[in-house]
Amino acid sequence: MSVKLVEGQLEFLKDVAKLSELSDSIASQSLRTYVKTLEQTQAVAPDVIPCTVSVKSTIESDTGRVVDDIS
Numbered sequence: 001m002s003v004k005l006v007e008g009q010l011e012f013l014k015d016v017a018k019l020s021e022l023s024d025s026i027a028s029q030s031l032r033t034y035v036k037t038l039e040q041t042q043a044v045a046p047d048v049i050p051c052t053v054s055v056k057s058t059i060e061s062d063t064g065r066v067v068d069d070i071s
Contacts, residue, residue: 003038004047010039 017035020028042048058067 003041004049005038005042006049010042013038 013035017032020031022028059065060067
């Protein structure tokens with residue numbers, strides 16, 4: 001299972017799972033199991049998407065045309 005997370009998303013899901021401990025429903029149990037599995041997977045092979053993007057493109061001053069691709 002490969003899941004990409006945004007920075008801070010795992011911490012948010014852990015907080016939600018902690019709040020779900022008030023209930024013992026199947027949905028709450030499934031959520032806690034999912035978050036636990038996700039946490040274990042991310043510990044072995046983290047796959048986190050940064051929440052900011054750095055754009056470094058060259059723009060012609062005369063025309064405003066983008067010369068380089070966004071990396």
